[in-house]
Amino acid sequence: MMVGWRRSSAAASLQMPPVTILLLVWVFSWGHATAYLDIANMTELQKHVSFFDRNKDGIITPSETFEGYVALGCDVAFSRESASSVHAALGPKTSPVDAPLPQINIYIDQIHKGMHGSDTGAYDAHGRFVPQKFEEIFIKHAKVRSDALTSLEVEELILSNRDPLDPQSWGGPVKEWGLSYKLSSDKDGFLHKDSIRGIYDASEFVKLEEKRRSSRSEM
Incomplete structure (x- = not known):
C-alpha cells in the first residue's frame, strides 16, 4: 500500500500546473537575496510591476504574481499560467548573482533588465x-x-x-x-x-x- 501511495503521489506531482511546481520550489528554497528599492525614485516600470509586490519588500514571488492577477479580476487558470510564464522569463533576468537557485523571484530594482522589444x-x-x-x-x-x-x-x-x-x-x-x-x-x-x-x-x-x-x- 505504501509503495502504491508513493507512486500515485509521484504521478500526481507530474500533473501539477507549472505555477504550482514553481510555488512549491519557492516555498522550499533556502532564503533569498535581499532587495534594495528606492521607493521615492521609482521608475514608471518599477511602479507598474510593484502592484504585484503584495508585501512591498521589493521582491515579487510567484504566489504574489498569482494573487495580483486574481486581484485584477483574472480567473484562476489564467492567473496560474501567467504567473508561471512571467516568472520563468523574468526571474533569471532580474535576480542578483547571490540569489539562490532556482532564480524565479522578480527583483523590482532590476526589472529594466527584463524589458522586451517590439514595444511602444x-x-x-x-x-x-x-x-x-x-x-x-x-x-x-x-x-x-x-x-x-x-x-x-x-x-x-x-x-x-x-x-x-x-x-x-x-x-x-x-x-x-x-x-x-x-x-x-x-x-x-x-x-x-x-x-x-x-x-x-x-x-x-x-x-x-x-x-x-x-x-x-x-x-
Whole structure:
C-alpha cells in the first residue's frame, strides 16, 4: 500500500500546473537575496510591476504574481499560467548573482533588465516613462477617438511596433495589450488614454482592484 501511495503521489506531482511546481520550489528554497528599492525614485516600470509586490519588500514571488492577477479580476487558470510564464522569463533576468537557485523571484530594482522589444517605447531602457512616445500612440493609432483606442486600433498598434529582427519579442505585447484591453476598455469598446497611462504606473491596477473588492462586498 505504501509503495502504491508513493507512486500515485509521484504521478500526481507530474500533473501539477507549472505555477504550482514553481510555488512549491519557492516555498522550499533556502532564503533569498535581499532587495534594495528606492521607493521615492521609482521608475514608471518599477511602479507598474510593484502592484504585484503584495508585501512591498521589493521582491515579487510567484504566489504574489498569482494573487495580483486574481486581484485584477483574472480567473484562476489564467492567473496560474501567467504567473508561471512571467516568472520563468523574468526571474533569471532580474535576480542578483547571490540569489539562490532556482532564480524565479522578480527583483523590482532590476526589472529594466527584463524589458522586451517590439514595444511602444513609452518606457526607455531604464524603465522611465517617455511622454512623447506615449502621445505618439494616439497620434498614430487613435482614429475613431483621439483619446482612446478600439480593439482594431490596439491590434494595429501591436503590429506596427513589431521588430522584424526580433520575432521572439512579438508575443509579449500581444499578451500585455490584450489583457489591458480586456480589463480596462469601457462598455463601448474603447480603451481610454487615462486608463492606459494608469497601466504604465499601476494606478489603473489599483483602481481595478478597488472596484472588484467593492463589487464583491456589495454582493
